[in-house]
Amino acid sequence: xxxxxxxxxxxxxxxxxxxxxxxxxxxxxxxxxxxxxxxxxxxxxxxxxxxxxxxxxxxxxxxxxxxxxxxxxxxxxxxxxxxxxxxxxxxxxxxxxxxxxxxxxxxxxxxxxxxxxxxxxxxxxxxxxxxxxxxxxxxxxxxxxxxxxxxxxxxxxxxxxxxxxxxxxxxxxxxxxxxxxxxxxxxxxxxxxxxxxxxx
Ligand code: FES
Numbered sequence: 001x002x003x004x005x006x007x008x009x010x011x012x013x014x015x016x017x018x019x020x021x022x023x024x025x026x027x028x029x030x031x032x033x034x035x036x037x038x039x040x041x042x043x044x045x046x047x048x049x050x051x052x053x054x055x056x057x058x059x060x061x062x063x064x065x066x067x068x069x070x071x072x073x074x075x076x077x078x079x080x081x082x083x084x085x086x087x088x089x090x091x092x093x094x095x096x097x098x099x100x101x102x103x104x105x106x107x108x109x110x111x112x113x114x115x116x117x118x119x120x121x122x123x124x125x126x127x128x129x130x131x132x133x134x135x136x137x138x139x140x141x142x143x144x145x146x147x148x149x150x151x152x153x154x155x156x157x158x159x160x161x162x163x164x165x166x167x168x169x170x171x172x173x174x175x176x177x178x179x180x181x182x183x184x185x186x187x188x189x190x191x192x193x194x195x196x197x198x199x200x
Contacts, residue, residue: 067191074156074183077102084120085136091190093152094118094125097180098137101172104188105138106150110195116149125149137172140199147199153192157185170194 028036070091078086078097085096087107094105109116114129124141125134132143139148151170157163159182164173175182 068189070188070190072104072186072188074180074186077180077183077186079180082136085118087118091188093188093190094138095186095188096136096138096172098172100137101174102154102156102180102183102186103137103166103170103172104152104154106152106190106193108150109145110147110149111143111145139196148196150196151194153189153194155187155189156183157187158182159184166194168194170196 070088070093072088072091072095076086077095078084081097081099083097085094085105087094089107092107094107096103096105107115109127109129109132111127111130111132114127116125116127116132116134118124119126122133123136125136125138127133127143127145130144132145133141134145134149135141137148138151151166153166153170154173155163155165156173158178164176166173
């Protein structure tokens with residue numbers, strides 16, 4: 001007589017030793033996915049806008065980080081009053097010759113420190129950053145700059161041995177009937193910056 005074999009029972013297969021446990025991954029819905037994209041776009045835009053504002057607002061150069069007397073070649077002074085000024089990038093100044101005389105202007109804008117350029121066609125300095133404008137003598141015309149361009153204390157030495165220097169107000173040094181050809185030495189003290197009063 002045949003005997004009934006015991007019923008076989010099956011147990012769920014255990015994960016193989018060392019295998020990673022199964023993870024139930026649920027994909028985001030279409031709506032969630034769009035939210036993520038939208039959020040990432042907003043963050044990216046805000047980041048770009050913030051970086052742009054910081055870049056625009058920061059001064060390009062720090063004022064007053066150098067000093068000392070700078071010798072300027074007198075033959076480079078514009079011969080005619082009203083002629084385009086001469087830039088001296090190493091000393092960070094411009095030398096102007098106006099109807100009132102000769103003066104050295106600090107080449108840094110008094111707003112946030114950009115470098116105004118002389119625009120010959122307009123006969124004035126124009127700052128590329130926020131549009132401040134200055135006359136040949138550095139006086140303010142328009143724009144956010146609080147005052148005219150700063151001046152450096154300057155001394156002119158003439159061929160007869162006499163000298164003339166910038167006064168406390170930073171006014172141009174008058175030539176008093178002499179010409180630039182009579183100037184044999186120009187000393188520009190980049191450590192002594194004279195600030196004009198704020199414009200009204
Ligand atoms: S730095 Fe702003 S106008 Fe020159």
